[in-house]
Amino acid sequence: MPPLSRVKAACTFHDRVNLLALPVLGTLAAAGLFGLYSATKVTNMFVMYIVADALWIWVEPDALPSLPQVVMAHHLVTIVLLIFPLRHPEFAHFTCWDGIVEINTFFLIARRQWKAQRKFMNYCYWATFLPMRLVLYPYLFFRFWFALEGFGLERIAVAICQFLLCGFNGAMIYASAMRRIRRVSSRDDLWGLANLTPATPQEKAAYKEDKAREQAANSHNFLQSQSQDKASCKQSQTQPVVITAQAGY
Numbered sequence: 001m002p003p004l005s006r007v008k009a010a011c012t013f014h015d016r017v018n019l020l021a022l023p024v025l026g027t028l029a030a031a032g033l034f035g036l037y038s039a040t041k042v043t044n045m046f047v048m049y050i051v052a053d054a055l056w057i058w059v060e061p062d063a064l065p066s067l068p069q070v071v072m073a074h075h076l077v078t079i080v081l082l083i084f085p086l087r088h089p090e091f092a093h094f095t096c097w098d099g100i101v102e103i104n105t106f107f108l109i110a111r112r113q114w115k116a117q118r119k120f121m122n123y124c125y126w127a128t129f130l131p132m133r134l135v136l137y138p139y140l141f142f143r144f145w146f147a148l149e150g151f152g153l154e155r156i157a158v159a160i161c162q163f164l165l166c167g168f169n170g171a172m173i174y175a176s177a178m179r180r181i182r183r184v185s186s187r188d189d190l191w192g193l194a195n196l197t198p199a200t201p202q203e204k205a206a207y208k209e210d211k212a213r214e215q216a217a218n219s220h221n222f223l224q225s226q227s228q229d230k231a232s233c234k235q236s237q238t239q240p241v242v243i244t245a246q247a248g249y
Contacts, residue, residue, distance in 0.1 A: 070168075
């Protein structure tokens with residue numbers, strides 16, 4: 001296992017590269033939707049980026065903080081999906097629709113790396129996550145399906161890939177919820193995924209006092225139970241033992 005410092009350095013370097021690349025990709029994807037930039041060029045750029053990032057993760061799995069296999073699977077699905085607009089440039093604008101989600105990915109990484117702006121980046125992350133990943137992507141699944149009527153197996157492949165990407169987005173919010181639940185050790189809002197309503201210092205102090213009283217009560221009950229057990233044992237030792245024999249016939 002590589003040293004922790006090396007793992008952290010690999011992840012930080014990968015994040016910093018993506019903090020430069022993702023705003024460019026997201027902006028060009030948005031520009032492509034409005035006809036301000038060639039959607040075909042956007043598709044080519046996304047192919048190069050996804051392939052390069054997949055190779056990077058394959059060579060250096062520590063470039064990600066967790067689940068490199070899942071991200072690799074995501075990249076492979078994305079590459080398969082991008083084959084269609086590569087083969088049919090008239091549908092390159094589909095890349096732009098899917099590609100604007102990289103704006104959300106940027107906020108995900110920025111939240112992790114820019115500690116001073118973490119709270120603001122967290123708001124931006126969830127403000128873009130919900131409409132892009134949980135609304136736009138499911139919509140695009142149906143949009144692609146109806147738009148590609150007559151493309152046979154390619155239509156099915158595109159639909160499957162888009163469905164898998166929707167599943168990946170669902171897994172992301174599930175993982176975030178599980179991490180949030182595990183981190184809850186005070187009276188923070190259990191479902192406040194964006195940490196919108198953190199507990200006040202007074203509430204946290206009250207919670208700690210409650211926990212201390214609970215632990216003291218548990219300790220008292222345990223000692224009392226131990227004392228009762230000892231008394232019962234001592235009483236049983238002082239009682240005379242009477243042995244009776246039953247006559248047999």
